[in-house]
Amino acid sequence: MRTRLAVAALAVTLAAGCGGSTTPETPAASGAPSSEQPAAGPVTLTYWTWAPNMDKIAEVWNQAHPDIKVTVSKQAGGDDAAAKFLTAAKAGNAPDLVQAEYQHLPSFVAAEAVADLAAETAAVKAEYSPGLWGLVTLGTESVYAIPQDSGPMMLYYRKDLFEKYGISVPTTWEEYAEAARKVHKANPKVYLGSFSSKDPGWFAGLAQQAGAQWWSIAGDAWKVGINDAATTKVADFWGGLVNEGVIDDQPYFTPEWNKALNDGTQLSWPSAVWGPGVLESNAPKGKGKWAIAPLPQWNAGESFSGFWGGSSTAVSANSKNKAAAVAFATWLNSDPAALDLLVKEAFVYPAATKGQAALGDPPAYFAESQPDFWQQASAIGATARGFTFGPNVGVTYNAYKDGFDKAIQNKSAFGAAVQSMQDATVSDMQKSGFTLAQ
Amino acid sequence: MGTRTRPQTARSLGLVPTGLLVLGAIYCLLPVSWVLVSATKSPGELFTLSTFAPGSGFFDNLRQLNAYRDGVFWRWMANTALYAGGGALLSTLVSAASGFALAKYRFRGRNLIFNILIGGILVPSVVLAIPQYLLFAKLGLADTYWAVLLPQILHPYSIYLARVYAGVAIPDSLLEAGRIDGSGEWLLLTRVGLPLMVPGMVTVFLFQFVAIWNNFLLPFIMLGDDGKFPLTVGLYTLLAAGANQPSLYNLIITGALLSIIPLIALFLTMQRYWRTDLSGGAIKG
Structure with a gap:
């Protein structure tokens, strides 16, 4: 993999011409000269991010570092960003500097838009769990960004209504299916949860939990395994429940889904650690009634989770002040004072392990029902496993939406949708000139 | 324009067109009324109250929007006014002058230019946004006010409209008379041509104003600095607040409501020019 990326890096250096001095051919060589840059005088850095209040956090940095001024430009988040x-x-x-979601980082790397920070970040590597660090190295010796926040997945559920319908918190997906049938039988208007055909990131997290490896690199070639056994198992499981009619097929974050969460006709949500913000604003009536538990497992006794969301801070390949940019990105994501600000001002679940200690009181929404929210979340987070994302996640995610929309509409097998994701991804990568294994 | 020879038939068939227009009006006004009603709902009420029941949070929403990031909304509003007002004004002047020239002068390549313009109408401006961005980046103009203003000044459809209008509204004999009296071409354009074209220019201005006001893709691509964003791109940052942040629906809806008020005001004040246009056509009938 390293050779492939390095070759591409060289090609872009030749093509881009401007600002090529910071493009990483060998991390050690490019790190040394650029680290002398800040001494040249005050530099101004621009930073694209969508995290709330990031301008206030940058202001704290600017106060302490008059020679490096960071200007935050708040952008719209998501795939368009x-x-x-x-x-x-x-x-x-x-x-x-740019905020990069983990799933989009490989596309930035493939386009040679971000710099290799391996030399500068060696000192902070230990701050992050290996699973998260893998998301910014893509399994290579290079480092393409510094982790900022993460989204380990867990099961949010209505404690009171679980009691009312006489179901216990499912520890396996088998039990989850049983509970779904029981609840829906007791009240046909009520569902245990919903399968969202609009949230590929959610599905990717569940696939990670099951042990899927959607992309991997063998030598110089990419291997695409979206239709692997683990992913197909996850899809077939949900497809069975949706076609049986015991699980809702309402996409998340729609007004209808919000309403169902709010009025208690939807009892649980497999989601990520950032769920409280969504619940608080979309289901205000549920305050003090929701609790969290680890995701149900595929095999009893296991304990795995996946990631939904999360992002990192990357440095542009053609930034003229790479060393200053890395200094800011490192401070932002590993300095205790900055982590504290990230938690309190930007409301993120920090990627740095010690930053998770900055999380004191539980979210107000959970104060009564889950006072140990952060301790639980951190224990669950330690069990989360990710996978390497590919360079064309956007194509894969669009294929997810198309494929599962169709499957839900036609009440057909969900496995076919997984196959369509695989086919769309492979053909797009072939068209873009990536070498594929197999 | 209509002739006045068929009043009876028009009256007897009046029900059907009126009905169709009412349907059209409902179709157009329903989403607007939804915005109006939803802007009164607090975040908690937005998904819980029934769709068209007014809520109690309007002033709270306004206050929050006003306070959001130290009032950045008003900055976006001012930017949008600058882009739409300045862009539409410049575009109208360019279109009127080119339309006048294409309609009233015979010169080599006139038809070629006009055909290229017609071809230009067929190219959606969305397709051009990314090439324009790459071009502006090369010129060092990306992420400036000019990056949004300049590409919208030349608008083929407006030139086409202006040409058609100039052809009908300005009699050749009037220009001949001017020339005989010793007027130069510049004077002919500013004193004879443009005053006669005012209703057409108002139409072009309004078209362009609305188009620029609502434009999303061009500023989205061109601008990196959120202090230069227009409303469309600014409100989008509230909607796509990132995967781990809930969208600020109540602020977006209130912001959308406030953002259409200037458009409504503009149409109400500019309406009388259109009336002049219609009656002018009727007299010449």
């Missing part, structure tokens, strides 16, 4: 950054990078116009 990645597309916009890639376009800007192509035009040689990218910001110095």
Whole structure:
């Protein structure tokens, strides 16, 4: 893998011409000269991010570092943000620093839009769990970003209504299915949960939990295994429940789904650690009634989770002040004072292990029903496993939405949707000129 | 424009067109009324109250929107006014002058230019946004106010409209008379041509104003600095607040409501120019 990326890096250096001095051919060589740059005088860095109040956090940095001024430009988040950054990078116009969701980082790397920070970040590597660190190295010796926040998955459930319907918290997916049938039988208007055909990140997290490896790299070639046994198992499980009619098929974050969460006709939600913010604003009536538990497991006795969401801070390949940018990104994501600000101002679940200690009181929404929210979350987070994302996640995610929408509409097998994700991803990668194994 | 020879038939068939227009009006006004009602709901009420029941949070929403990031909403509003007002004004002047020239002068390549313009109408501006961005980045103009203003000044459809309007509204004999009296071409354009084209220019101005006001993709791609965002892109940052942040629906809806008020005001004040247009056509009938 390393060779492939390095070759691509070289090609882009030749093509881009401008600002090529920081492009990583060998991490050690590029790290040394650029680290002298901040001494040249005050530098200004631009930072694209969508985390709330990041401008206030940058202000704290600016106060302490008059020689490096960071200007935050708040962007819209999500897939469009990645597309916009890639376009800007192509035009040689990218910001110095950019918030990069883990699943989009490989596309930034493939486009040679982000710099290799291996030399500068060696000292902070120990701050992050190996699972998270793998998301920014893509399994190579390079480091393409510094982890900022993470989204380990857990099961949110209505404590009171679980008691009312006489179901216990499912520890396996088998028990989850049983509970879904029981609840729906007791009251046909009520569902245990919903399968969302609009949230591929959610499905990817569940696939990670089951042990899927959607992308991997063998030598110089990518291997795409979206239709592996683990993913197909997850899809067939949900497909069975949806076609049986015991699980709702309402996409998440829609007004209808919000309403169902709020009025108690939807009893649980397999979601990520950032769930409280969503519940608080979309289901205000449930305050003090929700609790969390580890995701149900595929085999009794196991304990695995996956990641839904989370992002990192990357430095543009053609930033003229790479060393200053890395210094800020490192401070932001590993300095205790900065982590404290990230938690309190930007409301993120920090990626740095010691930052998770900055989380004191539980979210107000959970104060009564789950006072040990952060302790639970941190224990669950330690069991989360991720996988390497590929360079065209956008295509895969669109294929997810199309494929599962169709499967739900036609009440057909969900396995076919997984196959369509695999086919769309492979054909797009072939078209883009990636070497594929098999 | 209509002739006045068929009043009876028009009256007897009046029910059907009126009915169709009422349906059209409902179709257009229903989403607006939804915005109006939803803007009164507090975040808690938004998904719990029934769709068209008014809520109790309007002033709270306004206050929150006003306080959001130290009032950045009003900055976006001012930016949008600058882009739409300045862009539409410049675009109208360019369109009127080119339309006048294409309609009233015979010169080599006139038809070629006009055909290229017609071809330009067929190219959606969305397709051009990314090439324009790459071009502007090369010129060092990306992420500036000019990056949003300049691409919207030249608008083929407006030039086409202006040409058609100039062809009908400005009699050749009037220009001949001007020339005989010794007027130069510049004077002919500013004193004879443009005053006669005012209703057409108002139409072009309104078209362009609304188009720029609602434009999303061009500023989204061109601008990186959130202090230069127009409302469309600014409100989008509230909607796509990232996977781990709930969207600020109540602020977005209130912001959308406030953002259409200037458009409504503009149409109400500009309406009388359109009336002049219609009656002018009727007299010449």
